[in-house]
Amino acid sequence: MAERIPVCESKTTTTPEFPMGWYSVARSQELQVGEVKRVRAFDRELALYRSRSGVAVIQDAFCPHLGAHLGVEGRVVGESLACPFHGWRFDTSGKCVEIPYCEEIPDRARIRMWPTDEANGEIYMWYHPENTAPEYELPRIAELNDANWAPPRMTEFEVPAHIQDIAENTCDPVHFQYVHRQLETPPSEVTVDDDGRRLYLRADARHTARPHQLDVTLHQPGLALVRTTYAPGAEMIVYNSAQPIDDRTTLLRWTLSVRREIEDLAGDEVIKGIIDGIKQDYPIWANKVHRRRPIFCKEDHTLVTYRKWVRQFYPDAAEA
Numbered sequence: 628m629a630e631r632i633p634v635c636e637s638k639t640t641t642t643p644e645f646p647m648g649w650y651s652v653a654r655s656q657e658l659q660v661g662e663v664k665r666v667r668a669f670d671r672e673l674a675l676y677r678s679r680s681g682v683a684v685i686q687d688a689f690c691p692h693l694g695a696h697l698g699v700e701g702r703v704v705g706e707s708l709a710c711p712f713h714g715w716r717f718d719t720s721g722k723c724v725e726i727p728y729c730e731e732i733p734d735r736a737r738i739r740m741w742p743t744d745e746a747n748g749e750i751y752m753w754y755h756p757e758n759t760a761p762e763y764e765l766p767r768i769a770e771l772n773d774a775n776w777a778p779p780r781m782t783e784f785e786v787p788a789h790i791q792d793i794a795e796n797t798c799d800p801v802h803f804q805y806v807h808r809q810l811e812t813p814p815s816e817v818t819v820d821d822d823g824r825r826l827y828l829r830a831d832a833r834h835t836a837r838p839h840q841l842d843v844t845l846h847q848p849g850l851a852l853v854r855t856t857y858a859p860g861a862e863m864i865v866y867n868s869a870q871p872i873d874d875r876t877t878l879l880r881w882t883l884s885v886r887r888e889i890e891d892l893a894g895d896e897v898i899k900g901i902i903d904g905i906k907q908d909y910p911i912w913a914n915k916v917h918r919r920r921p922i923f924c925k926e927d928h929t930l931v932t933y934r935k936w937v938r939q940f941y942p943d944a945a946e947a
């Protein structure tokens with residue numbers, strides 16, 4: 628008897644969990660001293676605030692008392708956040724330090740905190756499925772703090788894809804030809820550094836209409852630095868950092884800077900090019916499934932390297 632076909636894969640494929648790492652949750656300039664914001668990331672509700680001393684703090688959103696959202700109308704008091712519902716106050720370690728109408732504070736009155744850091748004009752949180760301490764430092768992008776580089780331009784875009792699939796796109800030279808209408812696929816090489824944590828992609832496009840060399844550093848899924856070199860001194864960087872909102876939605880933040888020497892030649896059209904590029908990827912991402920075990924062909928070696936590399940960001944293994 629003929630075998631019954633299985634149900635459509637769109638019903639059975641599931642995306643991976645969220646990989647551990649540093650993920651941006653806001654631009655620094657979006658959070659003034661004393662300001663409180665609601666953030667959605669990792670399929671959670673979070674509260675972000677900047678204390679009076681200027682430190683960015685990120686924590687789970689819901690008050691242990693009756694569950695009010697601290698990111699909505701919560702109030703910064705010194706180095707703590709007060710709940711808008713009954714005024715319970717939590718310090719930067721998540722401990723309740725005051726109940727305005729009661730002397731005694733229950734031991735269990737605390738909120739889960741997330742390790743936070745700020746650099747590259749952004750506020751980041753360290754995500755690990757067990758909420759453990761950071762395993763490595765947040766990468767600092769030196770060019771964003773260097774007088775030889777022009778003030779950065781920025782843009783954001785929300786895409787309907789899992790963070791891992793977005794990062795995978797970087798290591799997929801062939802799709803540029805089909806999705807982005809690039810005339811040819813420049814020879815590309817993907818390598819990892821000695822301790823295996825960073826992944827590098829180098830594409831040699833010196834023999835194309837707009838000759839350049841492309842160097843991508845993936846510090847982790849969701850933190851990528853793309854350097855384009857047109858000539859010595861004529862360089863551009865595009866820094867891309869991601870906020871996974873849920874398993875099918877990711878907010879991408881781009882920061883672009885060019886060497887002062889070419890400040891007037893490159894900039895706005897590159898930002899426009901990034902957005903146009905994402906619009907081309909969009910229908911693929913919005914409609915694809917995540918393949919846990921893709922069928923690769925012999926020429927797909929950059930993708931194979933990526934899949935091996937990305938596994939380390941899933942501490943409970945079987946993922947990716």
Ligand code: FES
Binds near residue numbers: 690694715
């Ligand atoms: S719900 Fe937060 S203080 Fe009551």
Ligand SMILES: [Fe+2]
Binds near residue numbers: 796802806807904908
């Ligand atoms: Fe793409």
